[in-house]
Amino acid sequence: MKTPPPIDDAFAEYAELARTQGTQTATPGSTAPAAPAPQPKPDEFKYIGKATPRVDGRMVVTGAARYTHDLAFGDMLIGKILRSPHACADLVSIDLSGALALPGVKAALKLKEGRIRWAGEPVAAVAAVSESRAEEALALIKVEYKPLPHVTAPDKAMEAGAPLVQDQGNVIKSNDYARGDVEKGFKEADVVLERTYKTSWEVHQPTETHGSVARWDGDDLTVWDSTQAVQSIRDGLARALSIPAGRVKVLKHYMGGGFGSKLNLGDYTVTAAKLAKETGRPVKITLTRRENSICVGYRPTAWMTVKAGARKDGTLTALSVKSYNCGGVGRGDRVSEPYSDMYACPNVKIEEFSVFVNACASRATRAPGHTQATLGLEGMMEELAAALGMDPLALRMKNFAAKDKGDTGIPYSTKGLEQCYKLGSEKIGWDRRNKKPGGGSGKVRTGLGMASQIWPGAGAPGTLADVKLYPDGSVEVECGTQDIGTGTRTHIAVVAAETLGLEPKDIIVHIGNSDLPWAPISGGSMTTPSVAPAVRDAALKAAEHLKNLASKKLGLPPAEIVLENRKAASKADPTKAIELKELARGLPRPLPFHGERSNYPSTFAFQTFGVQFAEVEVDTETGKIKVKKVVAAHDIGRVINRQTAESQVLGGVVQGMSAALFEEKIMDPRTGTMVNPNYHDYKVATAMDIPEIVPLFADVIDERLNNLGAKGLGEPGRIPASACIANAVYNALGVHVREIPMTPARVLAALKRKEARP
Amino acid sequence: MDTPRKKKKAVSRRAFLQTMGGGAVGAGVVSRVLGKEMPALQAGPGPMDVVSSKTISLTVNGRKVKVAAEAGETLLQVLREKLQLTGAKRVCNRGECGGCTVLVGGKPVYACHTLALQIDGAEILTVEGLAEGDKLHPVQQAFIDKDGYQCGFCTPGFIMASVGLLKKNPQPTFDEIRAGVSGNLCRCGNYQKIYAAVGAAAETMRRG
Numbered sequence A: 001m002k003t004p005p006p007i008d009d010a011f012a013e014y015a016e017l018a019r020t021q022g023t024q025t026a027t028p029g030s031t032a033p034a035a036p037a038p039q040p041k042p043d044e045f046k047y048i049g050k051a052t053p054r055v056d057g058r059m060v061v062t063g064a065a066r067y068t069h070d071l072a073f074g075d076m077l078i079g080k081i082l083r084s085p086h087a088c089a090d091l092v093s094i095d096l097s098g099a100l101a102l103p104g105v106k107a108a109l110k111l112k113e114g115r116i117r118w119a120g121e122p123v124a125a126v127a128a129v130s131e132s133r134a135e136e137a138l139a140l141i142k143v144e145y146k147p148l149p150h151v152t153a154p155d156k157a158m159e160a161g162a163p164l165v166q167d168q169g170n171v172i173k174s175n176d177y178a179r180g181d182v183e184k185g186f187k188e189a190d191v192v193l194e195r196t197y198k199t200s201w202e203v204h205q206p207t208e209t210h211g212s213v214a215r216w217d218g219d220d221l222t223v224w225d226s227t228q229a230v231q232s233i234r235d236g237l238a239r240a241l242s243i244p245a246g247r248v249k250v251l252k253h254y255m256g257g258g259f260g261s262k263l264n265l266g267d268y269t270v271t272a273a274k275l276a277k278e279t280g281r282p283v284k285i286t287l288t289r290r291e292n293s294i295c296v297g298y299r300p301t302a303w304m305t306v307k308a309g310a311r312k313d314g315t316l317t318a319l320s321v322k323s324y325n326c327g328g329v330g331r332g333d334r335v336s337e338p339y340s341d342m343y344a345c346p347n348v349k350i351e352e353f354s355v356f357v358n359a360c361a362s363r364a365t366r367a368p369g370h371t372q373a374t375l376g377l378e379g380m381m382e383e384l385a386a387a388l389g390m391d392p393l394a395l396r397m398k399n400f401a402a403k404d405k406g407d408t409g410i411p412y413s414t415k416g417l418e419q420c421y422k423l424g425s426e427k428i429g430w431d432r433r434n435k436k437p438g439g440g441s442g443k444v445r446t447g448l449g450m451a452s453q454i455w456p457g458a459g460a461p462g463t464l465a466d467v468k469l470y471p472d473g474s475v476e477v478e479c480g481t482q483d484i485g486t487g488t489r490t491h492i493a494v495v496a497a498e499t500l501g502l503e504p505k506d507i508i509v510h511i512g513n514s515d516l517p518w519a520p521i522s523g524g525s526m527t528t529p530s531v532a533p534a535v536r537d538a539a540l541k542a543a544e545h546l547k548n549l550a551s552k553k554l555g556l557p558p559a560e561i562v563l564e565n566r567k568a569a570s571k572a573d574p575t576k577a578i579e580l581k582e583l584a585r586g587l588p589r590p591l592p593f594h595g596e597r598s599n600y601p602s603t604f605a606f607q608t609f610g611v612q613f614a615e616v617e618v619d620t621e622t623g624k625i626k627v628k629k630v631v632a633a634h635d636i637g638r639v640i641n642r643q644t645a646e647s648q649v650l651g652g653v654v655q656g657m658s659a660a661l662f663e664e665k666i667m668d669p670r671t672g673t674m675v676n677p678n679y680h681d682y683k684v685a686t687a688m689d690i691p692e693i694v695p696l697f698a699d700v701i702d703e704r705l706n707n708l709g710a711k712g713l714g715e716p717g718r719i720p721a722s723a724c725i726a727n728a729v730y731n732a733l734g735v736h737v738r739e740i741p742m743t744p745a746r747v748l749a750a751l752k753r754k755e756a757r758p
Numbered sequence B: 001m002d003t004p005r006k007k008k009k010a011v012s013r014r015a016f017l018q019t020m021g022g023g024a025v026g027a028g029v030v031s032r033v034l035g036k037e038m039p040a041l042q043a044g045p046g047p048m049d050v051v052s053s054k055t056i057s058l059t060v061n062g063r064k065v066k067v068a069a070e071a072g073e074t075l076l077q078v079l080r081e082k083l084q085l086t087g088a089k090r091v092c093n094r095g096e097c098g099g100c101t102v103l104v105g106g107k108p109v110y111a112c113h114t115l116a117l118q119i120d121g122a123e124i125l126t127v128e129g130l131a132e133g134d135k136l137h138p139v140q141q142a143f144i145d146k147d148g149y150q151c152g153f154c155t156p157g158f159i160m161a162s163v164g165l166l167k168k169n170p171q172p173t174f175d176e177i178r179a180g181v182s183g184n185l186c187r188c189g190n191y192q193k194i195y196a197a198v199g200a201a202a203e204t205m206r207r208g
Helices: A010-018 A057-061 A097-101 A131-139 A182-188 A230-241 A267-279 A289-295 A336-341 A370-388 A392-398 A417-428 A488-500 A527-554 A580-584 A642-661 A721-733 A744-752 B013-022 B027-033 B075-082 B138-145 B155-168 B174-180 B191-207
Strands: A077-083 A089-095 A105-110 A114-116 A122-128 A142-147 A171-179 A191-198 A211-217 A220-225 A248-251 A283-286 A301-310 A316-326 A348-355 A444-455 A464-469 A475-478 A507-510 A561-564 A567-570 A577-579 A591-596 A608-619 A625-635 A692-697 B053-060 B063-070 B101-104 B107-110 B123-125
Touching: A057 B138, A057 B155, A077 A131, A077 A267, A077 A289, A089 A122, A097 A105, A105 A131, A105 A267, A122 A131, A122 A267, A171 A336, A182 A301, A182 A316, A191 A370, A211 A267, A220 A230, A220 A267, A230 A248, A230 A267, A267 A283, A301 A370, A316 A336, A316 A370, A336 A348, A336 A370, A336 A444, A370 A392, A370 A444, A370 A721, A392 A417, A392 A444, A417 A444, A417 A608, A417 A625, A417 A692, A444 A721, A464 A488, A464 A527, A475 A488, A475 A527, A488 A507, A488 A527, A527 A561, A527 A567, A527 A577, A527 A580, A527 A591, A567 A580, A577 A580, A608 A721, A625 A642, A625 A721, A642 A692, A642 A721, A642 B191, A721 A744, B063 B075, B075 B101, B101 B155, B107 B155, B138 B155, B138 B191, B155 B174, B155 B191, B174 B191
Parallel strands: A077 A283, A220 A248, A316 A348, A475 A507, A625 A692, B053 B123
Antiparallel strands: A077 A122, A089 A114, A089 A142, A105 A122, A171 A348, A191 A301, A211 A220, A211 A283, A301 A316, A444 A608, A464 A475, A464 A591, A561 A567, A567 A577, A608 A625, B053 B063, B101 B107, B101 B123
16 A cells, blocks of 8 residues: 655754744854853843844835846746646646646756645746746646545534545644643643633735745756745755755845745755756746635644643642644644643643645644643633632732743743833723723723733754955844844844944945854744854954953053944053954954853753734624724833834734624635635735734843853734634623634624523 | 747737736636636636737836836836846735835836836836935834834835835824825734834824
8 A cells, every 4th residue: 555645844953943933953063052142231231122223224115125036147937836726636647748848948847746636836938038928828727537435624624524635634633741630630620611712724825925936057056936944955855856955055135024934945946946956047936916816725723622620729620622623734832831831731732733634735834833832821811810709910920930831840041021011901991901801892892802922932053154354344244044024134143243343334244145153944933042142252252352452552451451432442541442343354364262052951841922902893783993093012022123123012902803893715615725825815914903002021031041141022913813813802802712813703703602601 | 038929910809808817807717708618727817819019118226227118017017027126026916915025217117017008108216216225214213123024025025114104294194104004014914013103104204
């Protein structure tokens, strides 16, 4: 019997890259210390922790920044991909001859054989002299399909006799977690609730669609890719093309959003490289908005049945979760961690299942798993608080976990969640909430809700960066990371400038190139806590060198010298100083200083924490929700740049609000295709929908974690946003909608629901 | 580059519809209208068998240019592909997001939804033409100062929409700013800082 093909597991791939970072070790022979030295206090820094405008701002606002979409080479060809219209079919034959006969078509490739499992799966590709010619060519490819029955709804896929999506069956167990004895725990409880929470397929929809340009120079391949991961795309391409990794260079200077969808190697990238090889010309493939909506993933759904037990005083005694996660033909996410880690609870049992349907595989989406889990866990906490007659914030504090695994594991190195609770609840005016959910009156009800957040964000030990001092006084930082819009270039400039006594704009930053020193993917809130400490390490070494040079010139011991205001100066007498530019003239050649992000101790757990509070208005006649305000308080260790950090949180809240109210990839069960593959029908939040958002930071510096005490921030702002809005709606209405997006129809249905109160 | 095939014919309804296939009238709808079988789920609008071409004159960022434009060709294609002005972005390509916003005759328009042949003789301002030498336009400067973007891909569109707004209404209220940029989509969700940037730019321009 043939072994079934492997099932796409974007989450596992992502988890491997993003969430097992604590097990990474520094480079062999590295000098990176196991635990970083004590650090300056925030007020000792001039730039770090303050607000610095982006160093590449001028490039962006003048249109000079070149995104992958914007690239063109003289003899470049345009590639296009033919995609299956059938959600399930056997591919009988592909005839490329019609396409190849069309003038201007330079190559055509077959991309598929055997079973097609989703509508939109690549079948063939062409490269032609123009986009319109390539489109014409696609229409001339003859494909014979044998269509087969399909299923695109998870509940239908779980029914007996449903068309089989994967040979292993449509439902497989994907995760098991247990500690303690939940049955015993439920017996000890005074209150037990069981509720089911559901999330939708949420599409990343970055403004710049996925795309790549591939060019060969002999045996060497250069690929410009709209990617969050130049290093791993290089490795993936080398594997896919069976060429040495050292022959592949991946470049990404600017990118129009990714949110997790651009971590994986794209089939379009491999196809562009193959077409470029065949034609001997550069080939560009840019997905259309429609392809982007259908073919490059989305956040998988989680249908989570959550059962929780608590004593009268709020102490959690047991928590059990059964989750059905649907990521199309892929395995979907794992949602267990917030349930197992967030609150102190001795008895926990989690069972997860992957449900397969005929749709493209899901991809990591900003805080994969945690976002869905937080809707369920925090929804339950809110409903449990009401059942216990407790303040929802007091219930969370009652079950505060100072240690990993719900207070049963190793201690957290730092946990600023209490500070976040205080900052956030004061700012929103938590006392204004309806003490009893639904306690208000009138047509338009107001409510306040909250949701807590946990996410790793510790960064990757072994990240490398070079600081180069040039004899002309210029300073360059090289790092093989990428700026996906979070402000990485600026964070690098801020850290290097701070350490060398320069201004951020003095630092020349080169990133977005896989040939540069290794850095991890920009996913999982990993970039800043990986890259900034590596840059700091390199810059400290460069600073030491400069101080030694200045020591001779000024006749002072190096320890008596500080670098500031572009000078090396005596600590005691600032008038005794030498310009750094002057000092650099003494360099015999450009000098590189190698920096590395250190390991951190395995005896502590490292996580980011936070809380968001939302205020909503719900019209009980129309079911329409208006989000008025969101206060977001986060503990991300040391803030590197307050300006970009605030923006990260704003974006997380807006995306979470958008998912809570609007976003859903809708499939037509008859044709098995997505019916809303555009910005008009796939509604995302825009200008008129946005609430007032207040980002706050706890500024708890984690000295054990790295030489800056910084954690990541990409995911935290997104994680509690949908949940706190859902909880605010609950507070307004007295009934939890429990399914996002909370469309007016779902709100009205929830209002009609006569709940059997426990 | 190969010469595009030229069949000198008027633009047929079919060619027009297929050119606009990514728009409100979907490609699938077109083929059903025409009584054909559903084509493969593909990227673009499908074959276009009627092409006409005409030379048009435009003033782009103060520079007079002549370009050969085909019937279905959009202003966005002309800017990006023929004039190498890639500031305006192709994001949705169907008038839903404003990523391609430029000023035509001083008014913000979606370049992806403006046929080149319809604007022969027009004056166009793109994000590349906004700064005067090294001196950024106040709106550009404010987008940097207030961190009015994250990935920056929607930014040229937002900047041009904002410049258009401030031309028409130099002292907009907060709600007028929101409404003024409501035709633009920022997937990174930086709206609050975009509002702040537009407000700051208005203030700078008011002070002169």
